[in-house]
Amino acid sequence: MHKSFVRGGQLGILVGALASAPLMAGGLFMYEVANDNAGLANAGAAARAQNPGTLASNVAGMSYLPGTQIVGGLQLLHSNLEFTQDSNSNVPGRDSGTLMEWAPGGSLFVSHELDENWHVGFASYGDFGLAIDYENDWSGRYFTQNDALLGLTLQPSVAYRFNDQWSLGLGLRAMYAMLESQLAIDNTPLDLRNNPDGTMTYKSNDWGFGANLGVIYQPWQGTRIGLNYASEIELEFEDALSPEGLSPLINNGLQAAGIIGADTTLTMNVPQTLTLSLYHALNEQWAVLASANWQDWSRFGHVGVQIDSGNPVSATADANFKDTWHLSLGTQYQASKQLLWNLGVGYDSSPVSDEDRTFTMPLGSTWRFGTGLTYALDPQTDVNLSYALVWMGDMEIDQQKQLPRNDPKRVSGEIEDAWIQAVSVNATWRF
Incomplete structure (x- = not known):
């Protein structure tokens, strides 16, 4: 009884929850x-080639950077992401609380001119992933509690300038990714007694490898x-599911099913992307910039789950992700010899439809x-202060799951006026 109860109910919930856990975090590429x-x-990102930060958007841009240059930066992310449940919810609990308070980040970019044709460089940055943290007693705790997927990219690169018009670049990308997911387990699915919730945690890391290939064409200066x-x-x-505070009924069932202590493997793919950008100087003061970008989120939406136990489980969760498009326009104004002003606006389509939005994927x-x-402190040193507001607006979420013995869980409501803001400070040194 315990074995069929767990494998038919709680195990299905765990598979679904773990498979979708990375999707929220990875569903947001940060420019x-x-x-x-x-x-x-992000306007003009693949064409600007104004400092070593181009390593993150087009490695061919290094061919326009003389000498040795270094960019180091720090960044803070802050959000207004808070879910408020409505009357359709049937799980007792409070609202979510703020999903992300403050998240720090940093980057390092280095370029070096070998000769008039060859440039080499190195980049360390994180543009993939996010972390969300719900209140422990919130109403959607059986869907997810905490989710984090953080990816750090290390990228050695090389660029070659054929002539005044054409440049080509290649970067070998090594990504170190860390995944942690936790959800609450209902210890009273049969409503026999009021037991406190248990938890199930999954924590792992991995290295993945890819490449960036870029080209820049300069028709005229x-x-x-x-x-x-x-x-x-x-x-x-790959890791084992770590339970804590489970009732004897649930714990024995998971033990009998071979779930506790079994290796659990999640397979996912960071999306391939394609970016086309334009940089055009109107005169000595004004320049216009634009970008169009495609991201392959439809493939990322398929996450493989395999539990290697006495009763192996293998499944592919389909989150119904779809490819996304990005468009952006911007301008630069050289107010003086020392001061440059940047301004841009961009739009990204949603990787999920409204009906497919979940608590692990509060995306739009x-x-x-x-x-x-x-500001140029001197000919060798620049400092930059930048601000970005990522506006997502109102996002409705209505998620349901069917527990055993006709114990359906439904949590419905809205994340209202959702936004993420980023403040970054960086400096460029030229040698």
Whole structure:
């Protein structure tokens, strides 16, 4: 009885929850990586080639950087993401609380000119993943409690400039990814007694590898067109599910099913992307910038789950993700010899439809508004302060799951006026 109860009910819930856990975090690529790109909302990112930060958006841009240059930056993310349940919810509990308070980040970009044709560089940055933290006693705790997927990219790169018009770049990308997911387990699914909830935690890390390939075409001085392709990166997380505070009924059932202590493998793919950008100087003071971007989220939406136990379980969760598109426009104004002003606006389509939005995937279409100032302290040193607001608006979520013995759980409500803001400070040194 215990074995069929767990495998038919709680195990299915665990598989579904773990499979979707990475999706929220990974479903958000951040163009803000602690460099001046934040102030342009990604406009012109693959064509600007103005400092080593181009390593994150088009490695071919290094061919326009003389000497040795270094960019180091720090960034803070802050959000207004709070779920409020409505009268359709039947799970007792409070609202979610703020899902993300403050999240720090940093980056380092280095480029070096070997000769008039060859450039090499190195980048360390994080543009993939996010972490959300719900209140322990919130109403949706049986769907998810805490989720975090953080990816750090290390990228050695090389660029070659054929002539005044064409440049090509290649970056080898190594991503170190960390995944942690936790959800509450209902210890009273049969309503026999009022037991406190238990928890189930999954925590793992992995290395994945890919490449960035970029090209820049400069038809004439002051105008550049850039195209960058970032390949897919496969990540495979492996760990055992860690239970805590389970009732004897649930614990014995999981033990009998071979779930506790069994290796659990999650397989996912960081999306491939393609970016086309334009940089055009109108005169010595004004420049216009634009970008169009495609991201392959439909493939990322399929997450493989395998539980290697006495009764192996293998499944693929389909989150109904769809590919996304990004468009952005921006401008730069050289107010003086020392001061440069950046301004940009961008739009990203949603990777999920409204009916497929879940608590592990509180995602929607986004508007980006960015601005920033770069000040030249001297010919060798610049400092930049940038701000970006990522606006998601209102996002309704209505999620249900059927527990055994006709014990359905439903949590419904809305994340209202959702936004994420990023503040970054960085400096460029030239030698």
